[in-house]
Amino acid sequence: MNFVEKLLTASRRQESLLCVGLDPEPGRLPASLRQEPVMSAIVRFCQDIIAATAPYACAFKPNLAFFEVLGPAGLQVFQEVVQAVPAHIPVIADAKRGDIGNTARAYAKTFFETYGCDAVTINPYMGRDSVAPFLEYRDKGTLLLCRTSNPGARDIQDLRVQDEGGTLRHLYEVVAQLVQSWNTAGNCGLVVGATYPEELRQIRAICAQMPILIPGIGAQGGDLEAAVQAGVDAQGELAIISSSRAILYASEGEDFAQAAAAEARRTRDQINAARQKKD
Amino acid sequence: MNFVEKLLTASRRQESLLCVGLDPEPGRLPASLRQEPVMSAIVRFCQDIIAATAPYACAFKPNLAFFEVLGPAGLQVFQEVVQAVPAHIPVIADAKRGDIGNTARAYAKTFFETYGCDAVTINPYMGRDSVAPFLEYRDKGTLLLCRTSNPGARDIQDLRVQDEGGTLRHLYEVVAQLVQSWNTAGNCGLVVGATYPEELRQIRAICAQMPILIPGIGAQGGDLEAAVQAGVDAQGELAIISSSRAILYASEGEDFAQAAAAEARRTRDQINAARQKKD
Numbered sequence: 326m327n328f329v330e331k332l333l334t335a336s337r338r339q340e341s342l343l344c345v346g347l348d349p350e351p352g353r354l355p356a357s358l359r360q361e362p363v364m365s366a367i368v369r370f371c372q373d374i375i376a377a378t379a380p381y382a383c384a385f386k387p388n389l390a391f392f393e394v395l396g397p398a399g400l401q402v403f404q405e406v407v408q409a410v411p412a413h414i415p416v417i418a419d420a421k422r423g424d425i426g427n428t429a430r431a432y433a434k435t436f437f438e439t440y441g442c443d444a445v446t447i448n449p450y451m452g453r454d455s456v457a458p459f460l461e462y463r464d465k466g467t468l469l470l471c472r473t474s475n476p477g478a479r480d481i482q483d484l485r486v487q488d489e490g491g492t493l494r495h496l497y498e499v500v501a502q503l504v505q506s507w508n509t510a511g512n513c514g515l516v517v518g519a520t521y522p523e524e525l526r527q528i529r530a531i532c533a534q535m536p537i538l539i540p541g542i543g544a545q546g547g548d549l550e551a552a553v554q555a556g557v558d559a560q561g562e563l564a565i566i567s568s569s570r571a572i573l574y575a576s577e578g579e580d581f582a583q584a585a586a587a588e589a590r591r592t593r594d595q596i597n598a599a600r601q602k603k604d
Numbered sequence: 605m606n607f608v609e610k611l612l613t614a615s616r617r618q619e620s621l622l623c624v625g626l627d628p629e630p631g632r633l634p635a636s637l638r639q640e641p642v643m644s645a646i647v648r649f650c651q652d653i654i655a656a657t658a659p660y661a662c663a664f665k666p667n668l669a670f671f672e673v674l675g676p677a678g679l680q681v682f683q684e685v686v687q688a689v690p691a692h693i694p695v696i697a698d699a700k701r702g703d704i705g706n707t708a709r710a711y712a713k714t715f716f717e718t719y720g721c722d723a724v725t726i727n728p729y730m731g732r733d734s735v736a737p738f739l740e741y742r743d744k745g746t747l748l749l750c751r752t753s754n755p756g757a758r759d760i761q762d763l764r765v766q767d768e769g770g771t772l773r774h775l776y777e778v779v780a781q782l783v784q785s786w787n788t789a790g791n792c793g794l795v796v797g798a799t800y801p802e803e804l805r806q807i808r809a810i811c812a813q814m815p816i817l818i819p820g821i822g823a824q825g826g827d828l829e830a831a832v833q834a835g836v837d838a839q840g841e842l843a844i845i846s847s848s849r850a851i852l853y854a855s856e857g858e859d860f861a862q863a864a865a866a867e868a869r870r871t872r873d874q875i876n877a878a879r880q881k882k883d
Contacts, residue, residue, distance in 0.1 A: 348707070390703060390710035396718050397683060400676035423727055424669060424700050425754040428627070431669035439675050448702055450729045450749060452756025470729060475704040477731025480782060487764040487772060496763065496775070503759060 328415060328444050328466030328512060329563075332536060335414045336383035336562060342553070342600070343593040344417065345378045346540065346569025347371055347387040347406060351395075353574050355581040364398050370581075371406040374573060377586035381593040385410045386538070386567055388419040407440050415443035417538065417565070421470060423448035423455050430458040437462045444468055446516055446538065449500050456507060463510045466536065471504070471528055472497040474518025474541030497524060501531040514538060519552035519566070526555040536563045543571030543592075553599035561600045568592055607694060607723050607745030607791060608842075611815060614693045615662035615841060621832070621879070622872045623696065624657045625819070625848025626650055626666040626685060630674075632853050634860040643677050649860075650685040653852060656861035657868040664689045665817075665846055667698040686719050694722035696817065696844070700749060702727035702734050709737040716741045723747055725795055725817065728779050735786060742789045745815065750783070750807055751776040753797025753820030776803060780810040793817060798831035798845070805834040815842045822850030822871075832878035840879045847871055 326334070336342060349367045358366040375385060392403035410416050418436045422445070423429075436445040437459075444466030447459060459467040472482050485493040488502070497517075504513050515532060517525045519541035529537065539556050542549045549566070556564035572592070576584030605613070615621060628646045637645040654664060671682035689695050697715045701724070702708075715724040716738075723745030726738060738746040751761050761779075764772040776796075783792050794811060796804045798820035808816065818835050821828045828845070835843035851871070855863030 388703075388707055390701075390707040390714065393679075394710040394714045394718060397676060397679035400672075400679050404676060421701065421703050421727075422669075423702075424667075425752065428667055428669040431673040435669065435673045439673060448700075448727045448729050450727050450760055451752050451754060452759030452761070454754050454756035455752075456756075473704065473730050473734075475730060475733050477733035477735075480731030481729055481775075481779065482731070484775065484778065485766040486775065487766075493766060496760075496765070499763065500760065 327464040329536060331415045331443060332383060332565070333562060338413070339381060339383055340597065341381055341383045341593045342557070342562070342564050342566045342596050343382050343589060344384040344386050344538065344565045344567040345374070345382045345572055345589060346419070346567050347374070347385060348391045348569045348573065350391060355577050355579065357579040364395065364402055367395070367402050368405045372409045373582040374585050375406070375409050377582040378572060378589040379411050379414060381586070381589040382414060384415045384417055384565055386417040386419050388569070404440060407442060415466070417444040417446065417466070417468065418442040419446050421446050421448050423451050425451065426454055426458060429455050433458045433462060437465045444514070446470065449504065453503070453507060460507065460510060460512060463512055466512055466514055468514040468516050468536070468538050469500065469504045471500050471515040472517045472521060472524045474520045478518065498527060498531065501528045505532050505535070508535060516540070517556070519549070522548060522551035522555040525552060529556060529558070534558060534563070536565055538565045538567060540567040542566060543568040549595055550599040550602070553596050554603045557600060557603070561603065566596050606743040608815060610694045610722060611662060611844070612841060617692070618660060618662055619876065620660055620662045620872045621836070621841070621843050621845045621875050622661050622868060623663040623665050623817070623844045623846040624653070624661045624851055624868060625698070625846050626653070626664060627670045627848045627852065629670060634856050634858065636858040643674065643681055646674070646681050647684045651688045652861040653864050654685070654688050656865040657851060658690050658693060660865070660868040660872040661693060663694045663696055663844055665696040665698050667848070683719060686721060694745070696723040696725065696745070696747065697721040698725050700725050700727050702730050704730065705733055705737060708734050712737045712741060716744045723793070725749065728783065732782070732786060739786065739789060739791060742791055745791055745793050747793040747795050747815070747817050748779065748783045750779050750794040751796045751800060751803045753799045757797065777806060777810065780807045784811050784814070787814065795819070796835070798828070801827060801830035801834040804831060808835060808837070813837060813842070815844055817844045817846060819846040821845060822847040828874055829878040829881070832875050833882045836879060836882070840882065845875055
């Protein structure tokens with residue numbers, strides 16, 4: 326089963342487009358876990374969040390930065406967190422890597438073999454040959470940054486570039502077209518922020534059948550309904566709506582996992598309401 | 605002492621623009637180390653390479669991919685390798701990260717605090733606010749990918765972009781100008797491949813006083829003399845010419861460290877000959 330099939334299966338089974346982002350910050354752990362050594366507290370925190378929110382999630386997305394900052398032990402934590410995700414739900418390693426052939430091969434092996442993730446986020450700036458080693462894993466997903474959710478996305482991604490026919494288009498549109506041309510094995514996807522629904526709509530028109538990971542709702546303030554309606558494919562699927570902090574830190578009390586589950590369920594239902602409205 | 609001062613001090617002391625890239629591959633370790641457990645063999649290999657080549661190097665550049673692929677223990681190896689570099693020589697973490705504010709802060713902390721590196725390579729695609737958390741470390745170096753050494757660099761970096769005045773320029777030129785505008789604290793640098801000396805010359809003209817990390821000589825086949833002459837500043841400095849595999853794997857025998865030292869010395873001298881020819 327390849328990444329898209331695994332994603333669709335989980336998404337249909339859970340009736341969900343919600344991806345739970347795992348960005349654990351030691352300073353924000355619930356009080357009840359602060360007695361434990363920090364590494365095992367983070368593992369426990371993530372395990373409890375995963376178990377509680379799995380019924381409402383189509384994917385989990387651990388962000389590598391929050392594990393790497395813990396030092397070498399943080400990667401052990403990452404490994405345990407990946408293993409805590411139920412086998413039927415895909416894990417997207419949010420790593421945003423990008424490097425040349427030899428090095429890209431090592432990164433692809435890291436995420437797809439060493440840690441056994443189902444998909445990874447990749448930066449397209451270095452071009453086709455920097456992405457090829459990831460695409461060789463035909464059953465895994467390679468999700469290319471296209472139009473990101475932050476204000477600085479404008480600096481480079483919104484530049485007007487001349488396309489092959491001489492027309493001026495935004496760089497993110499040209500990137501979407503490039504990724505479309507790289508997607509011969511059906512294992513590419515895109516990352517497009519929820520904060521720019523109009524750009525998301527344009528990109529969905531270019532890549533009609535690709536999964537699109539959409540961060541930026543919740544703490545980042547993107548308009549959920551607009552993002553869902555712009556991001557889904559013609560069947561109302563293949564949008565992966567990611568929320569991290571709003572779910573992880575829904576409560577600081579001992580009920581953090583139940584609160585996370587309630588928030589995940591609420592968000593999933595909001596997403597589904599937006600999907601139905603579009604029909 | 606900030607990154608540029610530390611780099612210049614090491615560069616002048618060693619009369620060298622050579623940066624030794626540390627990309628250890630378990631399958632290419634010298635036979636004499638293959639009896640040992642692989643993690644300690646890699647640490648020993650890197651320690652011996654560092655000690656042997658330090659007299660000829662202005663910097664060391666471990667590439668994170670080759671440590672991450674080893675799993676959690678690989679980051680322990682990375683930490684020991686960083687610590688093995690003599691205190692007067694800067695360590696450039698070749699990580700090519702890039703993410704939004706919250707996450708970028710975690711990456712900056714990872715490389716500058718957790719591992720104590722002097723500089724890090726960063727992907728500019730996500731724009732100014734993704735780079736700002738690195739720039740807040742005023743004594744550390746933030747080296748932005750500009751025009752990379754791989755063939756696929758053409759796909760995106762060579763696109764013709766309309767600049768503010770309406771003129772069409774290559775994206776890499778626009779990136780160089782952006783980074784120039786971000787460099788208010790004098791802690792930015794660029795990464796430009798040795799394989800494209802003409803582009804390197806254009807970029808040096810835009811960023812006259814910035815350190816430029818130049819990979820792509822040696823195994824990647826860039827023309828050393830052309831790269832040195834295009835890459836140095838007006839004083840013949842601030843080019844960081846990086847070579848990895850040609851030095852690391854100069855010999856597979858027990859003499860690997862001496863062979864690496866000889867190759868490093870030879871490359872340093874070649875670089876210096878090219879510098880002098882330019883005068």
